[in-house]
Structures are given as structure tokens and as C-alpha cells.
Amino acid sequence: MTRTDRHAWLLPSAMADTPADSPPGRRPRRTVRDWVVDTLLFLLAAFVGLLAAETTDQLNSDAVAFADQIVGAAACSALWLRRRRPVAVAVVLTVVSTVAPVAGGAALAALFGVAVRRPFRETAIIGGIAVASSTAQVFLRPDPSLHPAVAVVIGIVLTLLVTAWGMLVRSRRQLVEALRERAHRAEAEAELRAEQAQRLAREAIAREMHDVLAHRLTLLSVHAGALEFRPDAPPAQVARAAGVIRDSAHEALQDLREIIGVLRAPGEGAEGDRPQPTLATLDALVAESRRAGTKVVLDLDLDLGTGDDAPAVPAAIGRTVYRIAQEGLTNARKHAPGTEVTVTVRGRPGDGLTVDVHNPASTGPVPHVPGSGQGLIGLTERATLAGGRLEHGPAPDGGFAVHAWLPWPS
Template sequence: MLRTFVRMTRTEYPWLLPSAMADPHDPELPGDPPPEGGGRPKGRRPRRTVRDWVVDTVLFLLAAAVGLLAAESSEQINTSGAVVLFDQLVGAAACCALWLRRRWPVRIAVVLTIAGVFSPVAGGAFLVGLFSVAVHRPFRPAALVGALALVTAFVQPLLRPEPGVGLLTSIIAGIVLVLLAMGWGMLVRSRRQLVVVLRERAHRAEAEAELRAEQAQRLAREAIAREMHDVLAHRLTLLSVHAGALEFRPDAPPAEVARAAGVIRDSAHEALQDLRQIIGVLRTSGEGEGEGDRPQPTLATLDALVAESREAGMKVVLVNRIPEPADVPAATGRTVYRIAQEALTNARKHAPGAEVTVAVRGAPGDGVVVEVDNPAPVGEPGRVPGSGQGLIGLTERATLAGGSLEHGRTGDGGFHVRAWLPWAA
């Protein structure tokens, strides 16, 4: 018998079971009790806040007041003392059951709905139970309980008719009260859901803002690192090459030693000056300073770069087929300069003594092409350390500028770097 009843309940009335009390797609709201029959470990029941105590007390008093009014009507209508006593006991039990509505809202609402059919004194507690279900449970179980309450609105006037009130009037009044209680509860729950959604969106917006700030900081650090590498690697490589020459040729003529020492001194001074300029940019970047204080090489300064490399002892051939370098956009010219600078630095590191060719050509609408080639090294490769990040940085720089960069070994053991950059017509 019991098994048959449980099976029928699961099939026909699944909303009465504890597993159906919570909707997995419905967000948990502040103040919602755990799913009935489980969901929270034992010994961890939610504590009522001061607000909860105030709300529960007010609803209890309202239900008791409605019950007292119904009890007076019952005494006037019914001459049987047993019926009056039954109404009073059921009404008192219904009001006391409201203190458990937060823990078992659906069960309490079902019990109070059935009690309200037989005892009008439990009507106030019955309406509070419907309100609690609509507030604390999703739409499906609340709608099922509301449907049961609407059925009782038809049954209760038939079992306990009120003298002087028509049957149709009693039914309409019962339906209106049920709909008001359910509608008010659903409105309260919707407002709570809206608050939860807005709060989650605010937290998500704050998290996204933090992520954007972190990404901006990371990009700024990468830009700073790339700029420092491009500016200082050339100078420091000159220092390393000439210092290595002095180390391995202690018997060099005094004039050559003095020349190398002069190059080291000049390169050190220029490296310090570049470093001061970069640090100055970092210090004033947030103060609204313009770009004029920042070192901005262009295609017009490519000759100076080649001359500096020649003074350091490199063999460099420059083929510039752009008649007016100043006509090239500043950003494109700066990128060409950095590519040539990095390629010359790498050739100085890994192919000492080899002749390096730097070729630049282009026209508006066709873009700018810069190629740097060096054959296999004449002597032993230099011992200047390298991180291998220079060419990666150049590829990123060219891509960000809207162009492309290719590099790799040639068949004779040399190295080839080719980059194309846009030049609007």
C-alpha cells in the first residue's frame, strides 16, 4: 500500500517530493531556505535575522487577527460547541505552523490549504502559507500549490457555507484572495531576483574592468620592454664587442686601443642618455606630456644608424631607394629604423666581420620594404649573449603596424630579414 502511494505520488504529484522543491535553473535568492529534504548539511540551519523575526511576527499576528475574526463568526453561526472548539484548535495550530514556513514552505502551504477547507479560522494562516511558497519557491511548485488552493476555493463554500452570502460570491472572494496572495509573493520574489541579477552584473563588470586594467598594464609593460630592448641593445652590443676585442687583443697598438676605448665611452654615454629619455617618458606618461620628449627615430635617421655601425667596425652597405625619407609616415619610418637596428645588432653578435646590406624601397600605395642580409660569418661567432626575443618583438611590431616580417637562414649560411609595412597613398 505504502509503496503504491509513493509511486503514485512520484508520478502524479512530483511537486510534493523534496527533490522537486528546488528548481536547478532558478537562482538561489537571499533568504531562501534550503531545498526541503536536503541540500544543506545537518546542524547548519539558516539563522533568522532580525528582519526575519520581525516579518515572521507580523505575519503571525496578521494570521491570528484574521483567525479571531473568523472565530467570532463561527461562534455566531454555529450553535455546536464542538464545531467552534474544532475551528479554534485548527486555527491556533495553523498560526503556530507558520513559524516553520521558512524551512518547509511547500509542505506547510499544502497542510494549511487542506486545513482551510474545514476550518475558516485557518484562513489567515492559509493565505500566509501561499505567500511564503510564492516568495521562497520557483514558479512550478508555487503554481501547483496555487492550483490546489484554487480548487479549495470552490470546495470550502460547499462544506462551510456562510449564511447570508451567496455561493458564487464566496467562490469569487476565495479565488481573488488566493490570486492576491500568490501574486504578491511572486512579485516579491521577482524583485529579489532582479536585485541578485543586478548585483551579479555589477560584480562581473568590476571583474571585467580589473581584467582590462591588468591587460592594459601587461601591454604597457611589453611595450616598455620592447622599447628598452630596441634602444639599448644596439648600444650595449657595441660595448660588448669592443670590450671583447680589448680582452682578446691585449697586444693591440695603443692607437687601436684608444679608438676602441673611445667608442666604448661614447656608446656608454649614448646608452645612458637613451635610458634617461625612456625613464623620463615612464615618469611623465601619466602627466599629459606629449610625445616630443620621447626618442622617436624615423627613416631619415637611418643614415646615422648605419654611420654609427661603421664607426664601430662593421661593414654596412645602405641602399635607400626612397628619394624623400621624410615623406614616409612617422610610425612606418620608426618601425623600419627599429627593424634595421635589430638586424644590425644581430649581425654584429653572430656574424662579426661579415658585410651587411640594408636595402629600403617603397612608394605610396605599395608600402615600404626593408631587407637586411648578411653572409656567413668570416670568423668565429661573437660571444655576446642574446635572448632571442628581438626578432619576436620585431614580428609583433610589424604585425601591429599592419605589415609582416620574415626571417631565416639562407643557403650559404647567412641570414635574411625582410619586412613589408603599409604606406597609404
């Protein structure tokens, strides 16, 4: 497919703009609108030809009048070929109208078709031929009822009016098709943006999957490792560890089911039906960690102000705080089991929120818990996207600390 073929749909007149020797099979058939327009132009050209024939009948012999009528009928019939060969039909009819005034209406109709369908250069050439033809007709077939100068002016004015009208129609068609193309492009760009948003949503789901499942599976690994290293543990402790393993496995399975469901149905909400964690659910996270055997100290100091218009912590910022605390507790269970983890959240509107998660170094054996090391990298990215920053590394006491600052608009 050539470049011309790919873009031929941009203009309804593209069919007529193809070369005159193109195979007929490549041209679409006339539509109902085309038949109506061609019929009206045929009737209009015939009407103008009849008016001219009445004048020539009075000034010429019967033989000349009969010949004019035959030529006028043939000229009007030739208009049905103007869509296939617009330039050729216009040139022939213009030349014929020089000696046969009854073909003048058909010549103007053909000129209009050229102005609608062909470039300006070809239209200007045909228009110039039409002006010369109308001027020559005044002297070859004069009309006694009109002064020659007036007849020349009328011919020039009619030619210019028809040419300008055809070019106006062409410009309007091009404008409509340009707007239509722009609308199609806008739709394509909207679809592209939707696909990009879908991809970003899936990436967010992957990050959520890492954060949530890492938390659940760490509980499984830690308590399974405790049962492995403490086979002589009291039955109550074994039962509690088994209960935590069972609950964590069940919740991890539910999280996986929701994630797979969202990925299979991208048109549904990416957040699923379960409510997303916020700052209000931080207490529940700490309570869950305590039930799993982790010592956690939560220091929550927020200046929420007073009154109904007091600014609340944005949901997105609260979710980021929750994920930072969750990842810190998960890492503490992995690398420093049995230590006391301190989670500190402080802030006020306008100053932002600070989140600190600290755990001392482990004094006992540390079971090997596999991990990808991507949790803190994902948290750093999450904090940056939220407009804040996150730092992590070894603490002065040999433990590990995570410090983050997040914006809290006033």
C-alpha cells in the same frame, strides 16, 4: 562541497529550497528584512482572522467561536515556521482553513511563502489544495451573507492572486541574482583580460629587452674583441673603444634596471619613463653606430605630403622600422665587422614603408660573438603583428639582406 552548496548563494531563497530535514545549523539566521516581512504577514493574517472571527461569532455558539479563535491564533503563530518548513506549514494551514475560516489568512500567507521559495510544481500542488479547501469551506462553514457561487469564486481568485504574486516575487529575485551573477562574471572576465594584457605586456618587454640589450652587448663584444685582436692599436683607438665599451655597459645597465623595475611593478606603465624609439630617432641610432666604428649609409626617402593634415608615420610602425634597422646593424657588427651597412627607408601614405638593410660579406677575420638567433624571428613576428611582412637571407653579393614592408595608411 556539493554542487547545490556551491550554487546556493545564487538565490536569497536558497535556504528555503533546501530539504525540510536538513540540519538547522546549515540555515542562515533571519535578517532584519526577514523579520519585518514575517511580522507583516503575521499581522495581516491575524487581521484577516479577526474579520472572519466576527462572522463566525454571530453564526455559531460560544464554544465553537472560542475554538475558532484558538485555532486562528495557532495558525498565525505557525507562520513563524514557514521559512523552515514552507510546504508542511502551507499544507497544514490549508487543511485547517477548510473547517476554520479564521485560519484562511494564515493559509494564504503560507501559500505565498511556498510560491516565493519553492519550484512551480510544488506551488501548483499546494495551490490546487488551497482551491479545493476554499471550495469545501463554502459548504462546511457557509457564510449566509454570500451566495455559495460567489464565495467559491472569491476563494479561487484570492488563491490565484496570492500564487501569482509569490511567483512574481520569485522571478524578480531570480532575475536580480542572475544579473548580479552576470556582473560578477563580467568582473572576473575583466580581471582575466587584465591578466592576459599584463602577460602580453611582459612578453613585449622581453622582446624589447632582447632587441635593446643585443644592440648594447654586441657593441661591448665587438670592441672588446677588437682590443683582444689588436693589442698594438694606437692609444687613441684603444681609448675610443674603451669609451664605447663604457657607454654601452652603462646604457645596458640602465635598460636592465628599467626592465626589472617594470616587472616588479606590473601596475605601472609597461613602457617606463623613457620615450620609446620611433622613426625620428633613426638618425640617432645611425650616429651611435658610426661612433662605434661601423660604416653606415642611411637613405631615408619619405613622401610626407604637404599641409597640416598630411598623414604622419604611425608611432608603432616607426618603432618597428627602428627595431629592424637596429637588428640589422647589430647583426652586421656581429657577422661582418668593418663592412659598410646600407639602411634604406622609403615609402608614402597608402603604399606603405619598405625597409632594406644590406651589408656585403666580410673580408677580414670575424670574431666569435655568441647569439641566440632569435632577433630576426622576433622581427618577423613584430612585422606580421603590424600588418606587414619581413624577409631575410643571403644577398647575391655574398652578404646579407633584410627586407620588410609595413603598412602606412593614407
